[in-house]
Amino acid sequence: MLLTPDQEAIRDAVRAFSQEQLWPHAARWDREHLFPKEAHAGLAELGAYGICVPEEDGGAGLDYLTLALVLEEIAAGDGGTSTAISVTNCPVNAILMRYGNAQQKKQWLQPLAQGRMLGAFCLTEPQAGSDASSLRTTARKDGEGYVIDGVKQFITSGKNGQVAIVIAVTDKAAGKRGMSAFIVPTDAPGYNVARLEDKLGQHSSDTAQINFDGCRIPHENLIGQEGEGYKIALGALEGGRIGIAAQSVGMARSAFEFAVQYAKERQAFGGSIFDQQAVGFRLADCATQIEAARQLIWHAASLRDAGQPCLKEAAMAKLFASEMAERVCSAAIQTLGGYGYVNDFPLERIYRDVRVCQIYEGTSDIQKLLIQRAL
Template sequence: MSLSEEQTMIRDLARDFARNELAPHAAEWDRTGHFPEAEITRLGELGLMGMLVPEEWGGAGADHVSLALVMEEIAAGDAGVSTTVNMQNCVVTKPVYEWGSEEQKQRYLRRLVSAELRGAFMLTEPHTGSDASAIKTRARLEGNKYVLNGNKQFITSGTTAHLAICFAVTDESAGKRGISAFLVPTDAPGYKVLRTEVKLGQNSSDTCQVALEDLELGPDMMLGEPGQGYRIALANLECGRIAIAAQALGIARAAYEAALEYAGERETFGQAIFEHQAVGFKLADMATELEAARALIHHAARLRDGGLPSIKEASMAKLFASEMAERVCSAAIQVHGGYGYLRDFPVERHYRDVRICQIYEGTSEIQRLVIARAIREE
């Protein structure tokens, strides 16, 4: 699939930044758990943190194909940073633009797009993952204020965000239509990070459990209308799934490129191991799977950009790309042999980083459920 001149320019911008500013530091950030705030801010300055927001609000006014290209490149440089990029683009700036009041957009949107403010998305709770309608966090109207109480789990950027989109039940009798969305400043009294999780990978991105304890918000901090929270939460499923598919592709591509380079340098029996058919065929399979994933991702993104139904295609892209990526990263370790198991080489980090792609933004099981329902109705 050919790219437009603008899409190529955006991809090359992200690629140069990832190679020069992210990849050289990724191993250290993984080791220390460092959150690269300066680099995130720079991404905002480059226009890559509000890509789907129109230019009138400071965004790039770009399309979903461009976002997928950026996600692939940033993920190839550092997976954790790409998670922050996905968060800011798909589930922070986009909902604020689409559902926010004029006053909310004036107050927050340009600052989110520029990454002066970083966002978080607080839907998941300790007992609810895929079943988003079963959340227990409550927002009780007392006088002219909503009082929020509840716990949120697996919150990306829970300690580093300035503003969180939080979902809470405002009408217990209305089921999922009783869920509303709120803009929650993370410095508000009652916002408490209970713990920062110790994870398998993506250690440059913080993941937290957050408690809301009698946190008070004015009605002006509700995003959308009462009862629209569930719609807001699900409105950008395609965007998030396309972006995470592209993230998985980028991580896998980085592992493949490391394996390809190693196979050309490492010699056994008097020749580079690439010349051994067992290794050459493995790399051929890896390259083929990467191209197949990219085609699925760009197809889903183009449908989305054309205003056509794309939930099935986005789920297919995420399902295939995330599972393909684990296979490719595992194969990259195998090409390295024992060295692939060492922290001295990047492929073990890529393997750890990519595993989560089969879980967040909808597990592989949920993707298969969505696809099965779609093909049954065709």
């Protein structure tokens, strides 16, 4: 698949920013668990917060293939930063683009797309991860609005974000058709960050448990109609999985390129270890797997851009890319030997960052289930 000149230019601009503003600082952000506000401001100026949002709503007016290109480049610089950007683009922006009314787009989508807000997506609960139909968080009507009560778990940007889309039960008797979607500003009374998770990786992006304790929102913060929440949530995950697959490729590529450079410089047995067949073949396998994953992603993104169903293709891309990325990072560490295992070098950090890609927005097992159902 060939990219257009505009797509190549956007990719190259984000790559330059990532190499200059993300990669040199990623180790410190990881070590100190820092949220890089200045880096996010720079990405907002590049339009990375609203890639697919129409220009009239404050976005770049581009497509999902371009979003995949952008997320790959950001992830090559820092995995955690790419996750925060990915969640804002899809599912948060994607939901508001499709289901938000004119006022909601003006009040929430526009600042999100312009990078003046960071978005969070509150679906997962302590007892409801892969089984999104078993939510317990409720939203009950009260006067001119709703009152939300419950707990959401593993919420990206739950602390650093300014607005969250929350999926809650409005009719307990209706099952999946009793869930609804709401816009909740994170400074609303009753929106409480109960804890920040101490994670294996992705330390530049917060992951929070959110307690909703009598969190009151106006009726106009309902997205779509009551009972559409389950459909809204699962529909947005399709695009989100393309994004996570692209992140996986970016992190894998970063580890791979570092390993190739090291192998060409490292001398042993009278030459560079790159020329040793065991090392060279290992890296050749990595290059092949990275490109195969990228093509799966571009295919899924192109289908979505054409308005075609891509649930199976997005699941294939996420499944293959996320598992490929762990293998490639492991191979990169093996290429450096002991140096790959210590935090003086970036590979152990990238390995920690990439591992979650097999878990969030649908585990590998869930992706296989989706693919199986489509056969």
